[in-house]
Amino acid sequence: MQDKLRILENIKTIDFNAFDVRLWIIKKSTNAGQHSYRALSASIDGLDADLVATLRKFFFGVEQQVEPIRELSAYSALTVDTDEDRALVHTVDATDFAAIINKINLGADNEPVTDIQEFHNAWALVVEFKFNEHCFYAFSKVKGGWNLKRVSTISSWTFSDGDFKKIDVCNTFSFRNYFDFIAFGENVFIRDKANYELGLNIREGLEAKRDVLVDALAEHGIITSVDDLKIAIGNNKTLLRRLVSAEETRYFEDQQFIEDMKAIIVEHQWEINVDDDGKFVIDENNIDLFLKLINDKRFISLIKKQMVDADRVEIVQPANNAD
Incomplete structure (x- = not known):
């Protein structure tokens, strides 16, 4: 595990502010027990800083909110939930994450999202961070898939400059501001074991x-x-x-x-x-x-x-x- 700890220390020396950020919407389909994936590229405007901050929080933590990763343990079949400052480490090729990354690496050959209906039943978000030779793939499971047919019975307001203003939420999506696991090279660093297993067909x-x-x-x-x-x-x-x-x-x-x-x-x-x-x-x-x-x-x-x-x-x- 010492070599993994050295990788973790090297990650902490990277200039996160230099990352180029891309958002991918992952769709999953199953046929005769076999899974296949699509990666749709989504244009983001003004979200880079938020996503980089979420990447930084995964590794470095946020004071009084999330502990930084200090210790690592190898993921195995009987791995139990870890301490708040410990992450699990697995290999990319051990799960479907390798297939998903291969789809993302098709780049411009993937279809872009042009209509909100294309988000319907999205299975996961993967954020790609690139800077020189460094590349991270950060996974966030969409619980149950986005369902655009759901009708909200809640009105959302914001308060600013002494006034309440209504927000149109019909095209609003919620992001958990937390990554479940992140691939870097051949390694996957895991901070949410349940979502890792749910997302990558461990069962x-x-x-x-x-x-x-x-x-x-x-x-x-x-x-x-x-x-x-x-x-x-x-x-x-x-x-x-x-x-x-x-x-x-x-x-x-x-x-x-x-x-x-x-x-x-x-x-x-x-x-x-x-x-x-x-x-x-x-x-x-x-x-x-x-x-x-x-x-x-x-x-x-x-x-x-x-x-x-x-x-x-x-x-x-x-x-x-x-x-």
Whole structure:
């Protein structure tokens, strides 16, 4: 992670005021489970400073509002919500963000927005910031898509110079003034994990890996039934995360780990049975415990001496002995 921290420090030396800013409206369509994207260029007038300020806030924070990024953690299937001064780091090619950026990089070949109706059901905003060799792609998810058919029942007024004035809101859009995640080079810096996963089809990626990993467990002689395990996991995001995290640990490839796991199950009388061939019999009643154990995520706390489950684990390095 030290190399990512160096990238972060280099970002902080860039002259943000020199950026050329372009706004892209992203449309998404799905056919037979396959997603495709369009990037529509939108002309902006007087918004550059606001968007650059939002980019700066993402990295540097704003006093008493948003903490600057001080620490980084690698994004993984079981990443939990982070501290306010910590961002997650993932790779651009790991999600659909690469396809979206490729569309944006078509530049003038993309259609411009010329009619307000083209904003209808927009899926996301991406702001492109360029200066010399530096390029950022900042993503902001449009929750639910802009729906131009909605009729507002609220009248908007402004107060200036002692007078109230009515504002025509028919062509007014709301921007959250906050980016969910930003691509820079091959890295994606994430400050809103939920929108990152919502925007870039993380669940679908997990479902694809589910089938691969279930087959791997079967090939290693660990489970009795591929179909039963797939059905037990289904599309439950928590279970999918736990299964996919097994790809990172790969403890299931260690036969001694599996034998130790069986012994612990017997010792504590947990309801995970094995068949005559020593394979685990998994169903919807024990799948949660099985996935925790296969990832070694059940512990005895040092102080309370209680057994606990923890999806996020950080190895504690022993303290150096004093001379």
